[in-house]
Amino acid sequence: MAKQPKTAITPTRAEDYPQWYQQVIREADLAEISPVRGCMVIKPWGWAIWENMQQALDKRFKETGHVNAYFPLFIPLSFLEAEAEHVEGFAKECAVVTHHRLEPGPDGGLVPAGPLEEPLIIRPTSETIIGFMYAKWVQSYRDLPIKINQWANVVRWEMRTRMFLRTTEFLWQEGHTCHATEEEALEETRLMLDVYAEFAENVMAMPVIKGEKTADERFPGAVSTLTIEAMMQDKKALQSGTSHFLGQNFAKAQKIIYQDKQGLQQHAWTTSWGASTRLIGALIMTHSDDDGLVLPPKLAPQQIVILPIIKGDETRDAVMQYCEELEADLKNQQYADSNIRVFIDKRDLRGGEKKWYHVKRGVPLRIEVGPRDMENGQVFVGRRDTGKSEGIDRAEFVANAGDMLNDIHDGLFQRALALRQSNTKTIETYEEFEEYFTSTDEGQGGFAMCHFAEDNPEVLKMIAKHKVSIRCIPLEDKSGPGTCIFTGEASRCRAVFGKSY
């Protein structure tokens, strides 16, 4: 046996977390950097995960009364200028299209030619162009609400990119709704946050904190921004989905006006909400271990992989047949309202190699079937989440496969929740706060629940020193009022403080 590292991924999380993250992506074959700066190629395994996410989210959007549509990739420059805060937020990271053709250059090669009269920007988000269309579509209160979602790519020219977490181009969905009343828009904002949270927990097995962003973290142009925040295994926070109440800001800027029942002209109320391929990054950093990716069963492109163990040609056909029958039986079993996704890996690889291939890709259950199991009417089952494996009676396993996947989902969720809980601390003084976020070894902070003075630049300055930001004010916080640990002012509630991506 050749010398192998103790873990499939080197370095380990403990040794070098950012490097570990890169390696997991490579070993699981999720994505690769591309020749285009800051942009990545999402490979079939990564894409299949995204498709499963899309499917689960899309189903929830439709169930809550939304429809899909598509708006252009290009946005006239003048559109972005409409909403002042929106401009400020996005202007510095826009890709701009200024020409519409190429011509042979004087020194060979091609040079841009045919300047555009008005430059186009590539959407960093679509509030402005969708708002423009909504202004045309909305005349009467009878036209409202409009609840549209689009699956799209967007471009934000960020300074620093990281695979899945922040790339120049990324994929997402953006929902844009338009309502007659403030209450209805607020309700929508809140509803979609709940959809994201439910998806995160029930599909991704990722516990999240629902909360509201403080003014400085708000979406440019929003009245309020709601967020789901998750804790990664390095104890940093990752914003995993956002839902914005835009008030009448965009409606006023873009003249989305309707005539109400009294015949009066009214500005509409709008919302927008989005979740992106960043969720794949969240998935990786929530569950994966030093042997690679760990997939929650509902998102796993293959939930069970069957590995035939062939020992010589005599038993080959018999084992294959046994595996195929097993596959057929398993495919008839249900998990999470659909048939279990099963794959037989028939490649002519050695058993060990094949096993590690699927371990690194995060397949929840591995079934190894050799002549011995066949004789005993058993299957040898390995669980990705716990690393444990055991022989199980074939019929029993088939009958319980769905339950087992369910158990894996719950286990992953509980493990992630336990990590967050054991790294969340209620903090009462600034000294304690400093110590919490300064200590270096295992305990380099996590989430801190603190009373704070809202919209106070002093507070922001004091926490920025420790590279900490206010992640959100939890919606379900019941701590009640207290005293700001930074300024001593009165505070109406606690917020989640933490380092973040």
Place this chain on the structure above:
RNA sequence: CGGGAUGUAGCGCAGCCUGGUUAGCGCGUUUGACUGGGGGUCAAAAGGUCGGAGGUUCAAAUCCUCUCAUCCCGACCA
């Protein structure tokens, strides 16, 4: 965009300081044999314009300049 690091075979690296035969190693790949409940053994083979462009030199992976890209830290953000 500031600070730091790195770019040599698919992956991980050595060589560079102190320029000088055909640029090495491990893993992987291909072929064959032996194997086969765990990323195996033996043998053979393929694979590199040393990130790119200039320069210094008789001679550059090695020295200099520029440039591109990646990674880390920061500022900014899904």
